[in-house]
Amino acid sequence: MAIESEKVTADVIEVSEFPLIARRYDVFAVPKVVINDRISFEGALPEQLFLQKVLEAAAEGTGV
């Protein structure tokens, strides 16, 4: 998604090296995805559902 849009920043974080981040985002299972610090889910989602989460986070960001 970060390839396709200049608005997207995609980070992969190896949390066993950064326990503080794991604690901050309550990471108990991986992969865990956090979008704009607000929306999160565990495990892999199909593309369409993942996109929905991204759009949700973006809509919250604009206050829509």
Add this chain to the structure above:
Amino acid sequence: MPLLREQDRRQLEEIFAAQLTDPVTLVLFTQHDSPLLIPAQECQTCRETRELLEEVAALSDKIRLEVKDFVRDAAEARQLGVHIIPATIFRGKNKGTLRYFGIPSGYEFSVLVQGIIDVSTGTTRLSAQTREQLAKLSVPVHIQVMVTPT
């Protein structure tokens, strides 16, 4: 001793030769090896990450590795949102920002390889519909994927 096995090295060389189209720069923020050991500030995987990226970059003339020092290049690190190390930033034909924090080893090594290929080609396997929606984004979206190497 190299981190990559000879067999993997050869296979990767073939993959890169076949799939990389445009140049890629990997910007690695790391720390200098210091004779002084400060336990709280020690970056446990920095040295290995650097070795791994050097080995990967050597497999294709389209991959360039730029090594930055987290302390000396602090202003640049801040500007790029790098607050933990090792941090690898992928630069190529990507429109947005792509970063990897930690060592991309084990199962995550494929993330490094795929990331290099994706920013080189500037294309993804996302559907046309998804790409259309992403192109319409008007606010920043920060996606963080938490992983472990095993």
